[in-house]
Amino acid sequence: MTSESAGSGHSLKDLDIIRQDAESELAAVKDKETAEQFRIKYLGKKGILREILKSLKDIPEKERREFGARANQLRVTIEEKFEQAPWKTSREDKDSLSFDPTLPGFPFPKGSTHPLMRIRNEIRDIFLSMGFSVAYGPDVETDYYNFEALNTPAFHPARDMQDTFYISETVLLRTHTSPVQVRTMENRKPPFRYIMPGRVYRNEEISARSYCLFHQIEGLYVDENVSFSDLKGTLLAFCRRFFDEKTRIKIRPSFFPFTEPSVEIDVECFLCGGEGCSICKKSGWLEVLGAGMVHPNVLKNVGIDPEKYTGFAFGIGIERIALLKYGIEDIRFFYENDVRFLKQF
Numbered sequence: 001m002t003s004e005s006a007g008s009g010h011s012l013k014d015l016d017i018i019r020q021d022a023e024s025e026l027a028a029v030k031d032k033e034t035a036e037q038f039r040i041k042y043l044g045k046k047g048i049l050r051e052i053l054k055s056l057k058d059i060p061e062k063e064r065r066e067f068g069a070r071a072n073q074l075r076v077t078i079e080e081k082f083e084q085a086p087w088k089t090s091r092e093d094k095d096s097l098s099f100d101p102t103l104p105g106f107p108f109p110k111g112s113t114h115p116l117m118r119i120r121n122e123i124r125d126i127f128l129s130m131g132f133s134v135a136y137g138p139d140v141e142t143d144y145y146n147f148e149a150l151n152t153p154a155f156h157p158a159r160d161m162q163d164t165f166y167i168s169e170t171v172l173l174r175t176h177t178s179p180v181q182v183r184t185m186e187n188r189k190p191p192f193r194y195i196m197p198g199r200v201y202r203n204e205e206i207s208a209r210s211y212c213l214f215h216q217i218e219g220l221y222v223d224e225n226v227s228f229s230d231l232k233g234t235l236l237a238f239c240r241r242f243f244d245e246k247t248r249i250k251i252r253p254s255f256f257p258f259t260e261p262s263v264e265i266d267v268e269c270f271l272c273g274g275e276g277c278s279i280c281k282k283s284g285w286l287e288v289l290g291a292g293m294v295h296p297n298v299l300k301n302v303g304i305d306p307e308k309y310t311g312f313a314f315g316i317g318i319e320r321i322a323l324l325k326y327g328i329e330d331i332r333f334f335y336e337n338d339v340r341f342l343k344q345f
């Protein structure tokens, strides 16, 4: 509407038409741009509603009063409707959120330590506080380090294709962390105390209880006069720090080619306190590690005199402890990287 046409004089009917137009155009407004177009067209300095008020002088005197009041009221109504339009608040809130640089940033989600690494770190820290150091060895090993040097003869069932992933006839994925014992002893003179964490691999059928890879922490202590009571005292101290200060342990005879004597150590079930539950299969005890006095042949293989030095070694399965400690039902959860699982730790 131009002042020219306004000059021809408006009637009250025109105001109704303007109201109807404005209302239907306002209903069609959906973003900043169309809103601005609407504002300029109706509410701007040269907008329709201002022009109408300016054209008052052309209205016959007897109608002027009422027309002026109605036109003014129409302007107020349209202004109010424009301010209250629902797109406006939601739209503007969003815009100011994405553009206001003074607002604090969105929180950056923090990951958590994998449950296996948590258990590994806890075990490691206990042994570090007892004076052990950390050593590592390769996942891809030779037959020599994984078996031969560990007094495991060629006919030993652990060498079977069923258990071991062979890469070639003499290269394989280590089946335990014990080869790191050999590598560590080769370059050092006793006394020494080491823990050796790492991944190990076994060609086992995958199920809730076993997987083709898992983690161990190996321990080794060699010095003059190391006796079986040192092994017992060290591992009892470890179990009491890791599980509970009153935990009792049970030492059972076992067999490993690289230790003599060999034992397996059970801890009192920390879930039922030894009373017997479904986790400890009503026995009150949980098997947690294998250990023994380092076999004289192993010491000989790395050039350490077994007449002068003795030592003990142990191997702890990390998955087993994590399954028990956190009450996890399926070992495969550890390897699936499902954040819904990992977030719980």
Ligand code: PHE
Pocket (backbone or CB within 6 Å): 175, 176, 177, 178, 218, 219, 256, 259, 290, 291, 292, 313, 314, 315, 316
């Ligand atoms: N290597 C053994 C295993 O994997 C555990 C072990 C380590 C036993 C050290 C004795 C001494 O079962």
